[in-house]
Amino acid sequence: MPLLWLRVALGFYGVGLLYALLALTRSSDLLSRIAVPATSLGMVFHFVSLSEAVLLSGQLTLASVHNSESLLAFMIMAFFMIVYLVYRTTSPGMVVFPSVFLLTFVAATGQQPFLSMSPGLRTGWLFAHIALIFTGYAALFLSFGASLLYLVQESSLKSKNPGRIFSRLPALEVIDEIGYRSLLLGFPFMTLGLIAGSVVAQAKFGRVDFLDPKVFLSLLMWVVYLIMVYTRWNAGWRGRRAAYLATGAFVAAVVAWAANYVSTIHRFAAS
């Protein structure tokens, strides 16, 4: 059943995807009107799917690990909705909708069977680790999306030949603010998430192996994230430079994510 609900959610996210793709070429009043309601409905089904997974496995942690892509997609959507409520703009959807669709698609097609976790894990810490890290990921992702939009808007203003997208994107400073706020919001989550992770690791292995690719890349990502927050706060870096940094942090995050498949100590499947 969770899979069915997830696929229903995927259908609704598809509307968002369509909106994002068409927004690049022409304006569609109908789509921009229904994009938010449709994806909100998608979130409802998505939530049902996630909750059912928890009920089925009987364990919060287990379910969240096995539905990691799905959970991440859900968190990103939640952030998008917050931005929408505060700024009344669906523009981040141009980046958010396709990614959410992709993540949900992966989750809805490539479901892994449940495997039991190694015993003795402190599941409370583990869940905290997962929830915090994913919130941080979602915030980082939104910030990355905002910096892409910033570049688009900036170049269209610089080119002095405002195209079609130009008229719908929010003002440069608004995009900037969305990006910066997401960044600031995400940082404590990411930091606490990593701390929670190391607590788990310590409980499991008695120490943290810094040479493990997962640990190393996660730390690297955190450092890039820190630099981003710092330069932004201190020197007001934005625009191209901020976008490069955000891209860097995002790539580091994706690589850290991918490291799950090579790491010896951190696997979504049994370890």
Added chain:
Amino acid sequence: MKLQLIGVNHNSAPVEVRERLAIPEWRLAEACRQLAEHPGVEEGMILSTCNRVELIAHLKNGSGDLRAFLRDYFQLDLNQFERHLYEYREQDAIRHVFRVAASLDSMVLGEPQILGQVKEAYATARAVGAVRAQLDQLLTRAFAVAKRVRTETAVGSSAVSVASVAVELAKKIFGNLKGKQVYLVGAGKMSELAARHLLAHGCTSIFVANRTYDRAAYLAEKFDGQAIHFEELYETCDRGDIVITSTGAPHAIFRPEHGELFLSRRKNRPMFFIDIAVPRDVDPEMNKLDGIFVYDIDDLQQAVSAHVADRKKEADRAEAIINSEVERFQARIQTLDVVPTIVSLQDHLETIRQAEIDRVRGRLGPLTPDQEMAVDTLTRGIVNKIMHTPIRTLKTAAREPEAITLIDQVRRLFNLQQEEGERERKSAASKSGGGSGARG
């Protein structure tokens, strides 16, 4: 109404010609006075903007020659300008005035500044007495029509003139303009206008730097802002989120190194340079800096013209409104046209009545005041009874197109002179103490 309008605009004449015929603001009042005193001209006004120069006149008996006025006023050989001049009369002149006021004849369709310019020209001409009843009516109506076009069509809706485009761009950069600071470099008319627009959209404080400090102080005071000595320009300019430059400097006064300086002081918060000076005040290289956006006058014009296409459709609707308004206005002035005829008809009969009373008084001998009054009431009663129907017919016919022929016939039947001549003769007659000047 004998209306005549001649002029040049951006379509009919290149800027070199418009320049030759333009009348600066400070000479406009005097020019209007001269126009109104020009032979054959009853009332007149002059509209002189950067895109058009137009003379509008109400003529006596259609006899005036506005070309002669141009020739005399500017002391030029009009032949070389003839092909650039357009001329409208009566209905066409009304239509043209309506279209100009409604900004349908503007280079940028629907731009709102022209209405203000027409209003100013009207006020100037009115102040010197060059505009009276007839043109007053026309212009007042034109303002109402312009308002109607603005509210009923979308011709003036989106960004329009350069100043409003500047505001729109600023909004694209800063979002809400609340709390943003405007920095004027050079205190020209255009930058003042742009500043006013920006302030109206929420910008708070304003700085004015000008080579002549007094002028800066004057303008700053006007906007409740702060005047800056020109030497302090580079130290203070980073305080402006939006910088409007319009100096007459021969070289760029803002170069990339200045931009870098400003950005580091502003912690990279974006800056928007609006450069309306020719030659330009801001080095185009500045636009390459992250967070600095430079728009020169051509860029702004280009952004303006992007809006034009959408407006063409709305313009068609606006033209329909203009057409119906021209008809309505004509109906109204025709109603008014019968009034002088009625007045002179009544005057005419009154003169006859008086003359007849004078004539019989000798034969009747001295009359008592009661008898005097009885004679007066009797004759007045007869005249009024006879006149009742013709006057009512004239008033009803006034709204119909045939009013003009009817007026003509009445005048011929009663041998009425043109009202002007009539009055002059009458006043001359009363001065010399004589009786009747116009016996039927």
